[in-house]
Amino acid sequence: MRRGSAALLVGAAVLVAAAPARADLRLCNLTPSKVGVSLGYRDPQGWVTEGWWDLSPKACETLLRGALAARFYYVFAVDYTRGGEWSGRSMMCTRDSEFTIRGVEDCLARGFDRNGFFEVDTGEQKSWTIQLTDPNQPAAPQP
Numbered sequence: 001m002r003r004g005s006a007a008l009l010v011g012a013a014v015l016v017a018a019a020p021a022r023a024d025l026r027l028c029n030l031t032p033s034k035v036g037v038s039l040g041y042r043d044p045q046g047w048v049t050e051g052w053w054d055l056s057p058k059a060c061e062t063l064l065r066g067a068l069a070a071r072f073y074y075v076f077a078v079d080y081t082r083g084g085e086w087s088g089r090s091m092m093c094t095r096d097s098e099f100t101i102r103g104v105e106d107c108l109a110r111g112f113d114r115n116g117f118f119e120v121d122t123g124e125q126k127s128w129t130i131q132l133t134d135p136n137q138p139a140a141p142q143p
Contacts, residue, residue: 026063028055057081
């Protein structure tokens with residue numbers, strides 16, 4: 001689950017509201033690469049990060065089931081096939097293997113990695129789909 005030394009793929013995510021038929025937080029990998037995804041959010045006990053969801057090329061995965069309880073979610077994703085990552089400024093804890101980590105402080109001192117997550121503003125919708133796109137391809141028009 002290593003990122004390698006690939007260049008950052010910053011700003012490569014397209015965020016789209018999901019159809020109202022189902023209330024979930026979903027992520028779709030629209031790239032030709034296998035990607036790993038980690039998610040950060042605030043729940044009633046505080047900050048939590050979870051990972052990894054492995055998505056095949058052109059696949060979608062439900063990250064959280066049910067109506068969304070928060071407006072903001074945070075994503076850090078790694079391109080396993082070509083290297084690089086989708087990242088942002090919100091620093092949160094991760095680790096190389098499957099994880100659920102409480103708190104975002106002192107990641108390194110607690111034995112975790114520290115990565116920058118990009119913010120997803122759901123606008124307080126009850127369902128949302130995040131689409132990871134290839135930064136080398138133009139984004140597909142959204143309906």
